[in-house]
Amino acid sequence: MQKSSQRGTPVGRRKFLATSLGTAVAIGLPAWCGAQSGSRSAGPADPALLEDLVAANRILVRYGVLDGMGHVSVRHNASRERFLISRSLAPELVTAADILEYDLNGDAIDLRGRAQYSERYIHAAIYRARPDVNAVVHNHSPAVIPFTVSDVPLRPIYHMASFMLEGLPVFDIRDESGITNMLVNSPERAEGLVTALGDSAAVLMRGHGIAVTGPSIPFAVGRSIYTQINADLQQRAISLGGNVEYLDPREGQAMLDAGENRGYSRSWELWKRDALRGMR
Amino acid sequence: MQKSSQRGTPVGRRKFLATSLGTAVAIGLPAWCGAQSGSRSAGPADPALLEDLVAANRILVRYGVLDGMGHVSVRHNASRERFLISRSLAPELVTAADILEYDLNGDAIDLRGRAQYSERYIHAAIYRARPDVNAVVHNHSPAVIPFTVSDVPLRPIYHMASFMLEGLPVFDIRDESGITNMLVNSPERAEGLVTALGDSAAVLMRGHGIAVTGPSIPFAVGRSIYTQINADLQQRAISLGGNVEYLDPREGQAMLDAGENRGYSRSWELWKRDALRGMR
Amino acid sequence: MQKSSQRGTPVGRRKFLATSLGTAVAIGLPAWCGAQSGSRSAGPADPALLEDLVAANRILVRYGVLDGMGHVSVRHNASRERFLISRSLAPELVTAADILEYDLNGDAIDLRGRAQYSERYIHAAIYRARPDVNAVVHNHSPAVIPFTVSDVPLRPIYHMASFMLEGLPVFDIRDESGITNMLVNSPERAEGLVTALGDSAAVLMRGHGIAVTGPSIPFAVGRSIYTQINADLQQRAISLGGNVEYLDPREGQAMLDAGENRGYSRSWELWKRDALRGMR
């Protein structure tokens, strides 16, 4: 096991944490420390991809989708069997130096004693099951949470949420795992989530949050933001007391066929500029 | 076809986009590229008008009426047969160098290979049908969207929304065009919207947004902002559970007759100062 | 009539406005220009009072109570027959140089061609009728507006809104003036508002806003802010669907007897610091 290198850690606490984690690993791993993968690295990731991944973390904080919790990952550009995600860290603090490489079992290629997200299995399982997915966001988006505990389904009320089509499925961890601490912190728990996800763009997690997918980072980010907005607007529409006319799934599909907001490119340019401002 | 000039584009991605668009135009146009108008330019626009148009984009972002999507236009000062609107760009990024001139068919006078808003036809059709209108905003104002999908009508609850009079009409793109991708991206679709608009100050668009008009930029901006606020307040008033007393249309008319908030001049001075701060 | 002096006006538009107003006054006054008072000035106001008045404008913008509209006044320190209020200007732009002196008829002592708030009569009439009042805020606080049009009364749900006691009265301009443009822009209209106000700390204005009073600027500012917060919280409490337990008026009175949040002094220190930061 390697000693933690101290890159860009302004807070002395981190040094302590990394060091004590080293000890912890030696004497028995807590779940959030995890095992090292036996696999080899796919090599260095494309710096532009890393920049987008860092930007995604910060964009989602700016839009209130992430707070101190949640995470974003992307499939490795050099191997479909690897993905990239930060070590355990509040998303707003993530820099390129914090990104780790994982295999699709959720094991780190080279952990170097760093703390990991205990729920990285959400990402691993989705990449394994869904070849069309290249980016995943797990978040506790406030506007979305109410729909994870209500029997009123989340459905698209406007074209910016067309990717929801008929609506999003809900994963209840109790269905397969019974009473838990609610965390998807094992490959087994992640399997249940992936089953619930099916072919959808995202899956709600009862009493917890959501996992959002996309063919690229801008899609996963854009869908996370517009899922949150749609949830808020749907709640407002319902509270008007009248009938609510949802988007026809064929309208949603037509929007997807037309490129779904052109891959969010117009917004992505803006989001990224704002998120990285002040970093460089 | 002219090559794209690279004015004020900090992101390398833009150069790639403009270049690839040039190729795209040569081999067959996607809808959002569009044709060149055969018409001649009305000449350079008044720099003060351009400044107001740039400010309008940024003001509406500041107030949450626009995000990465939506657009603002103004009739050309030198010809009632022309209007000015940005090339396809997130509103917050728009500068005077991004403004293009269009004829009232929605065709650009001199596109120079730039990407365009696919929904510019909303603007073109309104200027054609409504001589009293000199500025148009199309937006996805969050508070307004719920009223586009509810059978509870949007109505003015206070004097700042007097321009709504009896309330705003709703355009449902299905009524004339059936199942679509929801975008008003052709002259035909825009005709249906203009018919729904009639003589109103604005028209809601089912599952999409709103188009707001005014005799000048400050009016269209002010009405966009206060439509959003009124929508939010109406939703709150309804959720109190009691009876809601709407503005009497004659009170609204009296407010219009008295100059409708003096043409929003008191707010405009403030809005513009804040929006342009940091640009110069 | 004096020509407008140009103090601290960064926008050229103001010069034009002031000049054209001078002409306007000469050839016939619009309502918002108003007459000069025949009375003499009470002399220069205490600079500390002017600073508090400027701060009050900016504090209320910071807390969303004021936007581009609304105004704040204070009784003159040298005469109970005079009050101080800005010329017609968005509150966020107000500086000490913009403050004008008025008599209790709502006539300016020395207008110098400046545009005035057409609703200054709200302030004049309250100072005339209520010797206990030394500061007045008129605003369109978003959370409050719904209660001006609902038959569900605004009532205090927590101790920070104790000044509401049994709740706030509502003034409907139609009751005495019939169909109007909703503005309290004459002494006659203001009389109706003052009658509705009675002995209360504030009066709601149907489809318009609220007028809030206090024995000093910090009281009027604090009450404006907490009226807004209470309105928001009451709406949330009601939307929970259960029974709502309002503050007992005797509890409210006990809070008033105990000094009502110590005259808001703890918050005032903070609010003023933040509001004036960057001005000096």
Added chain:
Amino acid sequence: MQKSSQRGTPVGRRKFLATSLGTAVAIGLPAWCGAQSGSRSAGPADPALLEDLVAANRILVRYGVLDGMGHVSVRHNASRERFLISRSLAPELVTAADILEYDLNGDAIDLRGRAQYSERYIHAAIYRARPDVNAVVHNHSPAVIPFTVSDVPLRPIYHMASFMLEGLPVFDIRDESGITNMLVNSPERAEGLVTALGDSAAVLMRGHGIAVTGPSIPFAVGRSIYTQINADLQQRAISLGGNVEYLDPREGQAMLDAGENRGYSRSWELWKRDALRGMR
């Protein structure tokens, strides 16, 4: 009685206040001035603990849990019979120089003429009754207030609010003290609150606010923030109109057993960095 020392007081008003307080103490104490403890100091507090306490004040303002009112305390590192809390001051203005030491009767060890929080008895009584508690927050969190006056109970709807278990109890000051000014400004009133609190992590205060506890500052801060978020989300979930599935208390307990968000350490690092930015 010592004279007030003037540390870091940018506003002249403070000098006046402190001086007049000195006089007030000499001629008879208002409740918020209070008595000096006869006890001896436990000695200087750990500077790291003071820094965390200052940070906690500012974090809670950033997240809207505190405004100009409310307070945070921590048990003294050198004695379980002492706690540390600011003198009477808006939380955002608190620095290490403002922190005072108290005994568990709520009496200051060395007041030096400073004004105190009249509700410090909340903190004193909780530290006395609950050895497991080392940090307390009293706040008027807007989203929480509605649940203090509604018969709809506050309950956890997601895992971030697991510490609520079956839900939070409500303290009604009328039950033991009858009609009051609502303030918990005496040891007697605080006893009623502590009885209502029982073994819970927090107790709602009818028409007033909440008192939140934790085994350390990050716990009390994190629980305050997530109580606020959960309250907002529960209100949204209820307003959807369907059935709401609350967290199973056994799920909440499992989350607590697993370390309750790892002691909020991931967020704490972020929160503290942001809160202290610009101070140093």
